Amino acid sequence: MAETPAYMHARFGGQCHPGDIAGYVLVPGSSRRAEMLAAGWADVRQVARHFEFAAYTGRMGDLPITACSTGIGGTSTSIAVDELAGLGAHTLLRVGVTGALQPEVGVGDLIIASAAVRMDKVSEHYAPIEYPAVAHFEVISALIAAAEELGHRYHVGVVATSSSFTVGEGNPGFGGYQHTAMAHIVPDLTAAGVYDWDTETATLFTLCSLYGLRAGRVNAVVDDPATGKYNPAGEAHAVQTALAAMSILAEWDAAKTRQGRRFALPEATPLMRNDH
Amino acid sequence: LSDERAYVHSRFGGVVSPDDIAPYVLLPTTAAWAAHAALLLDEPRLVTEHYEFTLYSGRLRGVPISVCSTGLGGMSVSIAVEELAQLGAHTFIAVGARGFQADGLAPEALVVPLGAVRLDGTSHDYVRPEYPAAAHFEVVMAALAAAEAHALTTHTGIVASVGAGEASLSGGARSFLSARQQSLVTQLRDAKVWWGGGQEATLFVLASLYRLRAGALVAQSADGSPASVAPALDLGVQALLVLATWDAQKQHAGSRYAIPSVPKHGTATT
Numbered sequence: 001m002a003e004t005p006a007y008m009h010a011r012f013g014g015q016c017h018p019g020d021i022a023g024y025v026l027v028p029g030s031s032r033r034a035e036m037l038a039a040g041w042a043d044v045r046q047v048a049r050h051f052e053f054a055a056y057t058g059r060m061g062d063l064p065i066t067a068c069s070t071g072i073g074g075t076s077t078s079i080a081v082d083e084l085a086g087l088g089a090h091t092l093l094r095v096g097v098t099g100a101l102q103p104e105v106g107v108g109d110l111i112i113a114s115a116a117v118r119m120d121k122v123s124e125h126y127a128p129i130e131y132p133a134v135a136h137f138e139v140i141s142a143l144i145a146a147a148e149e150l151g152h153r154y155h156v157g158v159v160a161t162s163s164s165f166t167v168g169e170g171n172p173g174f175g176g177y178q179h180t181a182m183a184h185i186v187p188d189l190t191a192a193g194v195y196d197w198d199t200e201t202a203t204l205f206t207l208c209s210l211y212g213l214r215a216g217r218v219n220a221v222v223d224d225p226a227t228g229k230y231n232p233a234g235e236a237h238a239v240q241t242a243l244a245a246m247s248i249l250a251e252w253d254a255a256k257t258r259q260g261r262r263f264a265l266p267e268a269t270p271l272m273r274n275d276h
Numbered sequence: 277l278s279d280e281r282a283y284v285h286s287r288f289g290g291v292v293s294p295d296d297i298a299p300y301v302l303l304p305t306t307a308a309w310a311a312h313a314a315l316l317l318d319e320p321r322l323v324t325e326h327y328e329f330t331l332y333s334g335r336l337r338g339v340p341i342s343v344c345s346t347g348l349g350g351m352s353v354s355i356a357v358e359e360l361a362q363l364g365a366h367t368f369i370a371v372g373a374r375g376f377q378a379d380g381l382a383p384e385a386l387v388v389p390l391g392a393v394r395l396d397g398t399s400h401d402y403v404r405p406e407y408p409a410a411a412h413f414e415v416v417m418a419a420l421a422a423a424e425a426h427a428l429t430t431h432t433g434i435v436a437s438v439g440a441g442e443a444s445l446s447g448g449a450r451s452f453l454s455a456r457q458q459s460l461v462t463q464l465r466d467a468k469v470w471w472g473g474g475q476e477a478t479l480f481v482l483a484s485l486y487r488l489r490a491g492a493l494v495a496q497s498a499d500g501s502p503a504s505v506a507p508a509l510d511l512g513v514q515a516l517l518v519l520a521t522w523d524a525q526k527q528h529a530g531s532r533y534a535i536p537s538v539p540k541h542g543t544a545t546t
């Protein structure tokens with residue numbers, strides 16, 4: 001039953017209540033992908049449908065889990081993160097699609113973001129621009145483990161988040177409109193080794209780092225450098241990898257609790273006994 | 277090495293060759309700290325002293341490790357990283373000190389930065405300010421794993437690397453804060469940022485641009501003495517050892533990254 005929210009988007013239009021959102025939350029851009037993510041879960045219910053935010057909560061095996069679309073861009077992503085965090089989310093994993101900047105990346109490859117270039121603008125309302133948008137190492141590790149296990153081609157590195165889809169990424173707008181300020185953006189980011197463009201990751205990472213939450217991101221490359229055409233073939237792999245990574249994170253978290261450890265880490269002690 | 281790039285600091289005054297430098301490098305701030313760290317190695321050798329850069333190389337449990345002091349400030353850090361990378365180094369751990377008590381941190385607490393706020397100046401010559409100064413996740417995990425193995429308390433978080441020294445922003449003896457600096461200090465406090473040792477932002481940005489690995493440790497020091505940072509120097513060397521061991525295991529297994537092990541029964545979705 002909807003209550004009057006504090007502001008229009010609070011708890012997604014007042015539709016969500018404590019308990020509706022799981023600790024583990026997948027945050028795709030589109031509501032269609034949120035449905036894809038939730039398709040195999042048990043006891044799935046839609047807990048919000050408000051503007052671009054569609055949230056589904058269910059169980060993946062024993063794990064309570066939510067998928068919530070953020071919509072496109074930093075503003076809507078920031079609303080989603082603020083509301084999800086307020087409702088108890090502690091791990092936010094973005095699943096998206098992307099255009100690659102590096103020549104070794106092929107269409108359909110997965111790109112796991114270790115950190116993001118903050119051209120989203122929205123995150124500047126939260127922290128000075130010099131603050132780093134970093135993914136959490138446990139989420140990076142879980143995504144790598146999942147991609148390895150599933151046998152998908154993947155890359156790990158710095159990505160860029162733009163505040164507009166066309167001109168901000170150095171592409172012409174309507175009628176070929178271009179802004180000379182953006183003329184160097186693609187060559188500069190490519191030289192800096194940045195892997196891809198999207199429009200949400202830097203906002204997600206900055207806010208989660210500020211709030212002490214874990215964040216990560218896996219995107220599938222959908223711009224085919226060979227044909228110049230959109231090719232969504234990798235999207236299903238990104239979805240599969242993100243779901244597997246959440247299972248792995250939940251297992252690591254349970255092991256941490258059992259063992260009284262703070263972090264999931266590769267084993268170091270047996271190696272350090274391996275003296276010469 | 278090409279003579280075309282020779283300048284006063286290339287190869288630290290032209291005397292250091294790739295054979296002198298290990299792939300795993302500890303970067304303490306001062307020469308005195310470097311000397312202290314070198315004593316942790318087996319048969320340390322003084323490679324050279326050039327301006328603020330004092331270099332030692334040695335081995336620990338068979339792993340080649342170099343130690344190079346960076347001096348203060350992003351400028352000096354950038355020269356050290358440029359030269360060491362050119363000489364074959366690929367993994368760096370900076371050891372720095374915060375001079376001021378940080379909110380919520382015990383004096384003996386070591387901070388393992390996940391990333392740094394780029395108040396260094398120098399990194400802005402390399403890449404636009406939106407680019408993240410992120411520590412490499414393998415280096416972060418190695419520092420945490422080494423700390424866990426030695427039962428040391430660590431804190432993870434974001435640190436601010438200030439080019440002019442943290443005194444300029446955190447109330448030094450003759451503190452003058454401009455309105456912009458006052459606002460920045462408030463913003464950093466709101467963002468729960470700790471003071472770093474000054475090297476992190478430049479190091480993380482350069483290493484990331486060059487696809488090398490970097491991390492850092494931040495101790496608290498009231499006097500800048502080697503004793504005050506000794507636990508951080510020791511942990512830094514141990515973390516490099518962990519990384520070298522993981523790298524050897526990766527090579528043996530043909531895997532690309534060191535990650536925590538995944539239970540054999542696999543995941544719910546596969």
